[in-house]
Amino acid sequence: MAEVHIIGQIVGASGFPETSLFCKWGVHAGGAWRLLSGLKEGQTQVDNPQIGEMSYWSHPIDLHYATKGLQGWPKIHLQVWHQDSFGRCQLYGYGYCHVPSSPGHHRINCVTWRPLGTWQEQLAHTFVGGGPQLRSPDTIYSGADRYRLHTEAMGTVELQLGVIMSRFDKFGKERERKRERERKRERERKREREREREREREREREREKEREREARPIQLQQANVRTVGEAEPAAASSMMSTVDPTEATPPATADTPPFTSPAPSSAPW
Amino acid sequence: MAAVNPSVFLLTVNGQIEGANFPEYDNLYCKYCYVYGHDWTPTSGLEEGITQITCKGSLSNNLIWNFPLETTFKSTSPSGWPQLVVSVYGPDVFGNDVVRGYGATHIPITPGQHSRTIPMFVPEPTWRLQRFTSWLLGRRPEYTDPKVVAQGEGRGVTRVRSQGFVTVSFHIMTKDMKKLGYDTGPSSAQPYSTDWSAD
Numbered sequence: 001m002a003e004v005h006i007i008g009q010i011v012g013a014s015g016f017p018e019t020s021l022f023c024k025w026g027v028h029a030g031g032a033w034r035l036l037s038g039l040k041e042g043q044t045q046v047d048n049p050q051i052g053e054m055s056y057w058s059h060p061i062d063l064h065y066a067t068k069g070l071q072g073w074p075k076i077h078l079q080v081w082h083q084d085s086f087g088r089c090q091l092y093g094y095g096y097c098h099v100p101s102s103p104g105h106h107r108i109n110c111v112t113w114r115p116l117g118t119w120q121e122q123l124a125h126t127f128v129g130g131g132p133q134l135r136s137p138d139t140i141y142s143g144a145d146r147y148r149l150h151t152e153a154m155g156t157v158e159l160q161l162g163v164i165m166s167r168f169d170k171f172g173k174e175r176e177r178k179r180e181r182e183r184k185r186e187r188e189r190k191r192e193r194e195r196e197r198e199r200e201r202e203r204e205r206e207r208e209k210e211r212e213r214e215a216r217p218i219q220l221q222q223a224n225v226r227t228v229g230e231a232e233p234a235a236a237s238s239m240m241s242t243v244d245p246t247e248a249t250p251p252a253t254a255d256t257p258p259f260t261s262p263a264p265s266s267a268p269w
Numbered sequence: 270m271a272a273v274n275p276s277v278f279l280l281t282v283n284g285q286i287e288g289a290n291f292p293e294y295d296n297l298y299c300k301y302c303y304v305y306g307h308d309w310t311p312t313s314g315l316e317e318g319i320t321q322i323t324c325k326g327s328l329s330n331n332l333i334w335n336f337p338l339e340t341t342f343k344s345t346s347p348s349g350w351p352q353l354v355v356s357v358y359g360p361d362v363f364g365n366d367v368v369r370g371y372g373a374t375h376i377p378i379t380p381g382q383h384s385r386t387i388p389m390f391v392p393e394p395t396w397r398l399q400r401f402t403s404w405l406l407g408r409r410p411e412y413t414d415p416k417v418v419a420q421g422e423g424r425g426v427t428r429v430r431s432q433g434f435v436t437v438s439f440h441i442m443t444k445d446m447k448k449l450g451y452d453t454g455p456s457s458a459q460p461y462s463t464d465w466s467a468d
Binding site for chain 2: 005007008009011012022038039042044045046048049055056060061062087103105160163165
């Protein structure tokens with residue numbers, strides 16, 4: 001995964017109607033980005049400058065992101081508010097800027113705008129303050145519903161950001177290698193499955209043969225009973241002819257046949 | 270003894286706290302210290318120090334310290350990059366030593382020569398009456414630990430007043446950052462590129 005370090009600060013703001021400003025800031029990144037360390041939002045102090053008209057915050061930013069893709073590069077969105085001596089806060093501007101995408105030190109001036117209401121609201125604003133605010137801060141950095149807004153220009157926020165990038169050159173190659181490994185694993189699994197099926201078929205055939213062998217002895221035994229009965233007279237006659245040719249009575253039926261084993265055509269065990 | 274596969278990189282800070290610009294105050298001295306994350310360790314040099322007391326010259330409105338900074342850090346990750354925290358003190362009308370400003374800046378990340386102007390601010394009491402009594406008694410609001418200035422959390426409700434600037438110049442050298450895969454961009458445009466990492 002490629003990594004980005006954002007190290008810098010929100011320096012301050014200038015060009016606003018009043019000083020005594022503070023800033024609410026946040027960093028928004030796409031779905032492929034993961035924040036590893038650092039705070040991705042915060043609020044600066046309220047600065048009332050004694051010299052000049054620029055409010056200085058020097059608010060440190062130190063973020064460490066890891067990413068799988070270039071989409072959704074981080075953006076910093078800002079809301080500049082004014083706090084008066086009584087502690088009341090009033091919105092002075094919204095703004096956003098992309099985090100620089102090249103490594104190194106960068107000075108960024110982020111411009112801001114404030115939504116305008118109807119002329120009645122603007123009149124009330126000059127006397128009482130207040131004014132319309134965005135319902136959801138997403139509109140600050142997205143262009144989706146901007147066409148409904150009517151805004152006026154406000155001052156600029158100065159940021160100094162240092163960007164350190166790492167492992168971006170190996171990024172694409174790593175993904176290629178990953179895909180290669182995935183395909184290899186798929187092929188392996190396929191071959192495994194093939195072999196499994198082969199073994200299954202082998203085992204099926206084995207079982208078939210087992211069953212055949214088990215079935216055959218019964219048939220052979222039945223066959224043996226018949227063949228043995230038929231063979232007896234032949235044996236008896238042969239015995240008579242060899243031992244005593246003069247005797248005529250066949251003793252075969254009285255004698256039990258010497259062998260009860262099956263006929264010579266036995267199945268190969 | 271350069272390791273074939275280094276696991277740490279080095280950051281060398283050579284520079285000086287040149288001076289300050291405070292239109293309303295004089296006879297100031299400055300304390301500095303470094304604030305860094307868990308991955309960082311200073312390997313040589315001083316982590317904090319105090320400058321001399323200086324006053325404005327007859328011809329210019331500037332206060333000059335010309336105070337040397339020489340420190341080397343080592344780290345495994347750029348997270349928690351060191352910051353220089355500067356606090357300026359000076360006497361008030363009654364002779365008490367009061368704080369005139371706090372400020373912080375990140376050490377530059379690219380090798381080379383850099384100059385930074387750090388805005389200095391003081392915490393401000395909320396009530397005008399409190400401001401008057403603190404002026405009278407010489408007890409201004411101060412941060413118990415100046416390192417708070419280098420952090421982002423907990424500042425949301427504090428009120429400050431910025432009243433001056435401190436100028437610091439840096440000469441930065443790094444070693445082995447490229448070997449560890451960190452790209453910090455082109456060095457600042459000076460004839461001597463001071464990145465002596467053995468690539």
